[in-house]
Amino acid sequence: MKFFADTAEIADIKELAATGLLDGVTTNPSLIMKSGRDFIEVTREICGIVDGPVSAEVVALDHAGMMAEAETLRKIADNVCIKVPMTLDGLKTCKALTSDGTMVNVTLCFSGNQALLAAKAGATFVSPFVGRHDDNGFDGMDLIRDIRLIYDNYDYRTEILVASVRHVVHVLEAARIGAEVMTAPPAVIKALVKHVLTDKGIEGFMADWAKTGQTI
Numbered sequence: 001m002k003f004f005a006d007t008a009e010i011a012d013i014k015e016l017a018a019t020g021l022l023d024g025v026t027t028n029p030s031l032i033m034k035s036g037r038d039f040i041e042v043t044r045e046i047c048g049i050v051d052g053p054v055s056a057e058v059v060a061l062d063h064a065g066m067m068a069e070a071e072t073l074r075k076i077a078d079n080v081c082i083k084v085p086m087t088l089d090g091l092k093t094c095k096a097l098t099s100d101g102t103m104v105n106v107t108l109c110f111s112g113n114q115a116l117l118a119a120k121a122g123a124t125f126v127s128p129f130v131g132r133h134d135d136n137g138f139d140g141m142d143l144i145r146d147i148r149l150i151y152d153n154y155d156y157r158t159e160i161l162v163a164s165v166r167h168v169v170h171v172l173e174a175a176r177i178g179a180e181v182m183t184a185p186p187a188v189i190k191a192l193v194k195h196v197l198t199d200k201g202i203e204g205f206m207a208d209w210a211k212t213g214q215t216i
């Protein structure tokens with residue numbers, strides 16, 4: 001499973017990239033706003049830190065506008081992945097860009113039918129938002145199961161990029177279902193390593209080691 005960091009915070013991206021476990025980054029207009037950075041500048045900096053796909057989202061709502069923005073964004077670096085919204089114009093843009101060899105992430109996916117459309121449009125990634133699905137009384141993981149089933153039925157190559165991940169159980173469930181990618185806030189990625197018995201085990205081993213008086 002690929003791990004993407006859902007952030008535009010450079011320090012967090014550098015810290016995760018240094019572990020060797022980070023496969024890409026996703027951003028959106030809200031994360032750019034939160035970072036306080038210039039969109040193009042921060043995207044360029046992120047693309048220089050990670051080798052994998054870095055999603056940068058268009059803000060135009062019409063096809064011509066999206067294509068123009070995508071043109072600017074894809075010039076930033078070879079690993080830029082253009083993020084478009086789940087609309088007919090977004091799908092039209094997805095089709096045009098992927099036919100041209102550009103990576104595209106179709107975002108704001110909340111149904112199996114929407115995911116089917118993204119695959120038909122040749123999307124590299126589809127981003128179902130599990131947390132926001134849960135927030136609204138649906139089961140985000142049922143959505144991932146639906147998309148997995150649909151994509152496997154037709155052998156679609158679009159990768160399921162589980163987004164709006166809020167906690168470690170979302171990651172576990174997404175991995176059980178077989179989603180190719182998950183994107184999560186850095187704190188959630190770092191929390192994956194934590195287990196109370198691991199901490200307790202280290203504490204016990206350290207205490208006993210100290211009693212041996214040895215060094216390595």
Ligand code: G3P
Pocket residue numbers: 006026027028129131132163164165183
């Ligand atoms: O990548 C989109 C995703 O980050 C949205 O997450 O927590 O704002 O629903 P959230």
